Amino acid sequence: MAFYGAAAVADGWRTDGENPTPVPSTGLVVSGSAGCFHKEINGTTAYLSVWFPSDFNAPQNPEPPEPTDEYGIEVTGSHDGDAWC
Incomplete structure (x- = not known):
């Protein structure tokens, strides 16, 4: 995550904290977003999510675990304010 966070900041993206959407060490994971960043693009707030x-791997899950070297990046934005990470 450190690499993606540094790359996002270098491109002008901002975050509200060091790890704004941390994955809990116990309990249910409700968001796959490990990092949420935002910046204004053409008058609209855009959100960059890295996950x-x-x-989502769970010890009790009978399915094979997801590989640890895969990631997802999503950018969203909305003029009506409905976009978020």
């Missing part, structure tokens, strides 16, 4: 499918 890792392996964060």
